[in-house]
Amino acid sequence: DAKTTQPPSMDCAEGRAANLPCNHSTISGNEYVYWYRQIHSQGPQYIIHGLKNNETNEMASLIITEDRKSSTLILPHATLRDTAVYYCIVSLGRMYSGGGADGLTFGKGTHLIIQP
Amino acid sequence: NAGVTQTPKFRILKIGQSMTLQCAQDMNHNYMYWYRQDPGMGLKLIYYSVGAGITDKGEVPNGYNVSRSTTEDFPLRLELAAPSQTSVYFCASSYRRDRGFTNTGELFFGEGSRLTVL
Numbered sequence: 001d002a003k004t005t006q007p008p009s010m011d012c013a014e015g016r017a018a019n020l021p022c023n024h025s026t027i028s029g030n031e032y033v034y035w036y037r038q039i040h041s042q043g044p045q046y047i048i049h050g051l052k053n054n055e056t057n058e059m060a061s062l063i064i065t066e067d068r069k070s071s072t073l074i075l076p077h078a079t080l081r082d083t084a085v086y087y088c089i090v091s092l093g094r095m096y097s098g099g100g101a102d103g104l105t106f107g108k109g110t111h112l113i114i115q116p
Numbered sequence: 117n118a119g120v121t122q123t124p125k126f127r128i129l130k131i132g133q134s135m136t137l138q139c140a141q142d143m144n145h146n147y148m149y150w151y152r153q154d155p156g157m158g159l160k161l162i163y164y165s166v167g168a169g170i171t172d173k174g175e176v177p178n179g180y181n182v183s184r185s186t187t188e189d190f191p192l193r194l195e196l197a198a199p200s201q202t203s204v205y206f207c208a209s210s211y212r213r214d215r216g217f218t219n220t221g222e223l224f225f226g227e228g229s230r231l232t233v234l
Contacts, residue, residue: 036223041204041228042227042228043120043206043208043225043226043227043228044159044206044208044223044225045225046222046223046224049222087158103149103151103161103164103174103175104161104223105158105161105175106151106158106159106160107158108156108157108158109158
């Protein structure tokens, strides 16, 4: 799976849009971009994923550049409860292949702090 | 639906002791995973299973064993606990199609089991 690069931390004012960048310059054609977040020490929570097109759901929007080498997660109106570590993950969609290659790889992510 | 349930939430072990972390899901998911997370780090995959009777090693399997006798349950066994196994353990599940290319799916995580080995 392609590797991702995220800033270690970011601040955002409450009520403003939080834009979290992710670089994945080695992404291949069948690889999806996933975003998860982990609030305090809870289990990670799925946010959104995409392949080529921009995606939106009730939590966030995902903007993927045309060359797919980077993406941005947008939280439109950040609240204090959005303070968390956000993980950008790139993973190949595929059948079961064995060899330990079928789990998502979580790096250190971006620690987003929403300021009151 | 309870989702993914992990027990126990906290446990302290002595070096050399054994224990099993329990994980159960009620979403009829075929894939289940065990991750560990050390302080300030990301999650590392220990073992995973693609269905009852099938398990496979992840990135850090040494010192652990798993079994998957039913779709719902995926216990993680620590045979001889060592201080290096002090960590937070997360179980997760997902549904993936068995044929063709598919996205790896939305993983549903449990609340975690915090294990300390002294």
